[in-house]
Amino acid sequence: MAGRLETVGKRRIVLEACTEPCPIERGMRILGGKWTGSLLWHLKDGPVRFNDLSRMLGGASKKMIAERLKQLEERGLVTRTVLQTAPVSVEYEITEFGATALKFLDELRIWSENLPQEQLVYS
Amino acid sequence: MAGRLETVGKRRIVLEACTEPCPIERGMRILGGKWTGSLLWHLKDGPVRFNDLSRMLGGASKKMIAERLKQLEERGLVTRTVLQTAPVSVEYEITEFGATALKFLDELRIWSENLPQEQLVYS
DNA sequence: CAATTAAGTTACAAAAATCAACCAGTATAC
DNA sequence: GTATACTGGTTGATTTTTGTAACTTAATTG
Numbered sequence: 473m474a475g476r477l478e479t480v481g482k483r484r485i486v487l488e489a490c491t492e493p494c495p496i497e498r499g500m501r502i503l504g505g506k507w508t509g510s511l512l513w514h515l516k517d518g519p520v521r522f523n524d525l526s527r528m529l530g531g532a533s534k535k536m537i538a539e540r541l542k543q544l545e546e547r548g549l550v551t552r553t554v555l556q557t558a559p560v561s562v563e564y565e566i567t568e569f570g571a572t573a574l575k576f577l578d579e580l581r582i583w584s585e586n587l588p589q590e591q592l593v594y595s
Numbered sequence: 596m597a598g599r600l601e602t603v604g605k606r607r608i609v610l611e612a613c614t615e616p617c618p619i620e621r622g623m624r625i626l627g628g629k630w631t632g633s634l635l636w637h638l639k640d641g642p643v644r645f646n647d648l649s650r651m652l653g654g655a656s657k658k659m660i661a662e663r664l665k666q667l668e669e670r671g672l673v674t675r676t677v678l679q680t681a682p683v684s685v686e687y688e689i690t691e692f693g694a695t696a697l698k699f700l701d702e703l704r705i706w707s708e709n710l711p712q713e714q715l716v717y718s
Numbered sequence: 719c720a721a722t723t724a725a726g727t728t729a730c731a732a733a734a735a736t737c738a739a740c741c742a743g744t745a746t747a748c
Numbered sequence: 749g750t751a752t753a754c755t756g757g758t759t760g761a762t763t764t765t766t767g768t769a770a771c772t773t774a775a776t777t778g
Contacts, residue, residue: 580619682742737762
């Protein structure tokens with residue numbers, strides 16, 4: 473899975489080269505986009521409206537939020553529902569499939585919450 | 596942790612707004628860079644040399660690999676050792692701290708390996 | 719009447735990622 | 749002997765992503 477190396481004569485070859493994107497890379501391309509993880513995470517307790525997400529993610533622009541939500545919707549991790557209020561509001565909800573990513577996100581949360589002091593610089 | 600919302604009159608406010616980067620975002624800024632997860636993952640079984648990593652990650656340019664490794668080294672997830680061979684070779688090894696991220700990466704691997712067919716499009 | 723809310727979009731600027739070529743010095747295949 | 753591959757990167761140009769701030773339309777609040 474991780475790719476094995478071998479030396480044939482003086483030539484080095486990769487035996488199990490990551491068949492293009494390896495599982496880690498493949499997952500990261502879906503969940504690793506900027507703000508993607510946070511968005512999904514903030515939807516874990518139930519539907520949230522666009523501007524509320526925007527408020528909760530303090531730091532992300534509406535543009536990014538809109539783009540990421542569009543992607544998440546396309547990929548079936550999130551659903552978008554227009555509510556007939558005045559003015560109309562839009563609710564985003566995590567799908568069953570989207571929820572399967574929560575376990576991994578929770579593992580990330582645990583890791584991040586236990587970072588040593590000196591790592592907090594990179595926030 | 597995920598940020599709570601409340602409506603005061605007609606005004607909506609966020610009670611526990613993500614204190615700037617929430618744990619998910621904080622973690623993603625360390626592990627979520629492109630190729631970062633893969634690099635760490637490929638180091639899980641022992642030290643690997645620069646060009647071998649490059650071969651294993653098929654798709655990432657040397658520039659990206661060099662940059663990501665530099666970052667990982669700065670942040671203490673990886674060590675860099677120059678071997679006095681001819682020509683000199685450089686070995687990268689995951690640190691004890693770096694290894695703490697492997698649990699999370701493994702969770703991602705599991706998730707990615709169980710993606711439904713239609714998700715494979717995004718690879 | 720002026721301000722605020724809803725959920726975005728637009729145009730532009732800045733930052734990050736990708737690509738291909740190149741460097742040096744050594745060893746190997748032909 | 750010469751062309752090639754190997755080592756671990758660096759360089760510069762280009763493309764893609766992100767970020768910023770302003771704007772939209774229609775309705776409500778004070």
